[in-house]
């Protein structure tokens with residue numbers, strides 16, 4: 001929708017057709033956990049553009065409940081399926097923006113109204129309806145990434161006995177061990193029951209319960225959410241000459257073109273580049289998707305704008321614990337930089353004497369040879385961890401700890417200590433050079 005809107009802004013006379021297999025467009029998927037928790041009361045609050053507004057205000061030819069099942073790049077044709085049947089549609093330019101889908105194929109189970117994944121607004125409605133009608137008491141979330149973290153809060157916040165089942169001892173590899181430990185401690189404080197090192201092999205419905213079979217034991221829940229990661233939704237490109245890359249995401253150049261210069265790809269279905277290593281990466285996050293849609297729209301209209309890549313910056317929260325990361329983890333940094341090192345420290349998020357602050361935990365990944373920061377992870381008060389963006393800007397601009405130390409960042413007691421945690425990270429990092 002970002003790309004289609006951009007095209008209509010630049011070339012009002014062009015026909016921009018959007019094929020969507022569901023019934024919603026332009027919704028804030030990122031807000032779904034907060035709607036399930038009850039913090040965001042109405043589902044409609046998550047919708048940015050209604051289908052009516054897309055058609056009447058943006059003049060987009062919107063085809064809802066219409067699935068694209070095949071792309072023929074050489075014929076410049078797609079095959080679409082809706083209630084009227086299957087037919088071919090011609091295009092001059094094509095943008096593939098099919099997003100991602102939850103990974104579930106490592107667990108054996110049959111479809112059940114008690115087994116959920118969370119991807120779309122319809123999934124959100126199904127979960128809420130189930131909770132409303134069945135009044136469940138006990139549930140499990142399988143996974144260890146940020147969606148699992150957010151959904152544990154949502155279910156616990158709704159008063160359910162909530163369990164986490166995760167195959168590793170630590171949470172997802174994107175979190176450094178220290179940050180993972182802080183999150184797990186916070187989970188226990190909030191009453192989540194943790195089953196770690198537990199590999200789920202199968203789910204079975206029995207007498208209105210789901211039996212979760214793991215490598216250790218069988219457990220029983222009223223319902224289960226599988227949140228074990230996502231994969232690019234590129235099934236429709238299988239057996240086509242359109243090139244796929246990391247995890248089968250669509251390979252694109254800096255202008256978001258595939259190996260056909262009139263076919264573009266953007267968002268969760270598209271590969272990108274890690275800005276630090278320069279290597280291809282798969283990073284399904286919303287800021288990348290939105291920027292890529294915007295840029296693909298410009299380029300389809302004849303522009304030449306580049307999307308350079310990402311640092312995998314992300315932020316979330318578990319109750320009042322903010323969690324944020326950017327750049328490389330130590331494990332990845334060590335693959336590329338012989339001088340990679342990690343250090344940790346804790347500091348106040350506001351001046352020590354000013355009410356309302358808390359402890360901000362920082363983990364910094366540094367290249368001792370160049371003095372450049374390669375990664376940062378923060379956990380602490382919600383308003384404190386947004387500092388991750390300063391680290392992201394510094395890493396993006398390849399700044400060394402000496403450069404960062406000299407940055408003229410703001411200070412006042414209600415906002416930070418006089419040595420802001422970012423400046424403190426640089427000051428401590430200088431000792432490693």
Ligand SMILES: Cc1cc2nc3c(=O)[nH]c(=O)nc-3n(C[C@H](O)[C@H](O)[C@H](O)COP(=O)(O)OP(=O)(O)OC[C@H]3O[C@@H](n4cnc5c(N)ncnc54)[C@H](O)[C@@H]3O)c2cc1C
Nearest residue numbers: 019020021029030067068098099119267268284285286289
């Ligand atoms: C629960 C949850 C929380 C999240 N929270 C965050 C967050 O806090 N921060 C963050 O950065 N990211 C977050 N994300 C990720 C973010 O939502 C995605 O990165 C973003 O939505 C990707 O946008 P997209 O347009 O590429 O894909 P999507 O938003 O998935 O859109 C793709 C669309 O294509 C349609 N489609 C797929 N295949 C076909 C086909 N063959 N024919 C027709 N239509 C098709 C789909 O129905 C879908 O509507 C979250 C995701 C989830 C699920």
